[in-house]
Structures are given as structure tokens and as C-alpha cells.
Amino acid sequence: MSAPYVVHIDPVALALGPVKIHWYGLMYLLGFAGGWWLGERRRQAGRLPVGRNAFGDLAFYAMMGVIVGGRVWYMLSYQPIHWIWTDPLALFRIWDGGMSFHGGLMGVLLAGWWWSRRHGLHFFDTVDFVAPLVPIGLGLGRIGNFINGELWGKPSHVSWAMIYPEARGEDLAYVQQHPSWLPVLQRYGGLPRHPSELYEFFLEGVVMFTVLFLFSRKPRHRYAVSGLFALMYGIFRFSVEFVRVPDPQLGYLAWGWLTMGQVQSIPLIVVGLVLLWMSRRAPVLEPHRVDDAKQAK
Secondary structure (H helix, E strand, O other): OOOOOEEEOOOOOEEOOOOEEEEEHHHHHHHHHHHHHHHHHHHOOOOOOOOOHHHHHHHHHHHHHHHHHHHHHHHHHHHHOOOHHHOEEEEEEEHHOOOOHHHHHHHHHHHHHHHHHHHHOOOOEEEEEEHHHHHHHHHHHHHHHHOOOOOOOOOOOOOEEEOOOHHHHHHHHHHOHHHHHHHHHHHHHEEEEEEEHHHHHHHHHHHHHHHHHHHHOOOOEEHHHHHHHHHHHHHHHHOOOOOEOOOOOOHHHHHHOHHHOOOHHHHHHHHHHHHHHHHHHEEEEEOOOOOHHHHHO
């Protein structure tokens, strides 16, 4: 086995005096920009029967839902609850990493529900429109995780395994339980691990975007796009968790393999199947273009 790649990337993309711009934050910014751009193109094609300003509101509310929902849910689900009274400012240190997709999803759904009511649209017509845009941010967010050298996978002998310097403590503990890995640790200074962030980038980003984008190019029955999104994400996330190390503060929840990510993904699989079943008799939303010039008058 050749020397594995060492994941040691400066998380700061640009430093301007005391101001530091982190790659993790830039990935989220690029994800929002990409989703906004593609969403506007789809809106112009009539996939959302509202004007430019209304779509801008939706994009902004969805962005806030991702940030607020993702961060709050992560802190409540993945961190010891005592941060609330010992370090409340931790909630705002997003650049250190720590965002929950499931929380971000709930934030986006809440924002979409409120926006849909204001504009007299069926909630799931809005969700079906937004779903193909989400994998852009999901994929770029996983790249941010990789740059941060976090959310690594389990030790592995696969040829593409990588060494994470930040996992040194876990490496030593693993070798104590599995002495056969000691020569590997001594040779490379760390244990090669599955780059689980890149697996998720490929599945949640590339694969989901490609499938949802192609599937939604034609008018589909209501619930179908949303159902496909939920089903794919639930299955992909549940599967990758088998090779990803669970959050150390939580560990495995049951049976020596069940993680919090899997527990929170099971409902998505169920919801996805239910939505796809419901879509069979649901109406098809045909494209309806809105004249922005008339909207502005």
C-alpha cells in the first residue's frame, strides 16, 4: 500500500487581519449561490408560478432556515446540553463546523410552509421545486467537512483511505483494541481511514443532484420529487454511517452500530416512500411562467 494522503488543509481560505474567511463558510455561500442561480432558471421556465421578488424571498427564508435550523438542531442533538448555560455563544460558532442536515431540512420546510401560505401555493409544490436545488449545498458542505478534516470514517485498508491528523487520539485508542493495526500506525503515523465526507459528497451531492435534476426536468406528479429526495438522502446517509465514525460525544446508540445519523434518517426513508405512494394519484403541476414586468408594475 502506498503512503495514504494526509488530510491537512488550512481551514482558513483568506485572512484579512483579524478577519478570517473559512472554507467551510465559503462552501455554504457557494451552495446558496448555486441553488439561487438554478432556482431562478427553473422559475423562469415556469416551474414556480411567482415573480422574481417572491422567489428571492423564498431563497432568503430557505437560507435562514438552513443556517438556524441546522445549527440549533446540531447543538441540541449532537452536543451535551450543558452548552446552553456554560457556553451559549457556541451556538454561533458555525465556522468551527457542526451543522445538522436534518435540522436544516426542518428549517427549510418551516420557511417554505410559511412562504407558501403567503403566496397561496400548495406546500408540496414549493417543496418539489426546492428539492433539486438542495444537493448543491449538501455536496459543497461535505467538501467543507473534508477541508476541516472532520467526520472521518473508520480505519480501512482500501487503496483510497486517508490519514486524518485530528484523529490521532482515536487512532491510539483503536490500536489498543486492535493490535494488528499497530504496524500501520507506526509506518504512517496515523491510521488510514475511509474518507466518508467524500462518499457523502458523491452520493448526497453528485448523485442526488443528477437524479433529481434530470427527473424534475419534466412536470411530475405532486409529491414525487420530494419523495425521491427524502428516500435517496435517507438511504445514502444511513448507508455511509456504517463506515463513518459516530460523534464521540454520542457513540453508537444501540447494537454496536446504530448512530444518531441513522436514527434521524429512518423517518426520511419512510416519508419518502409515503410521498412516492401519494404521488400516484396527485395532480401534475404544469409550467406556468410569470411576467416579471407586469409583476413590477
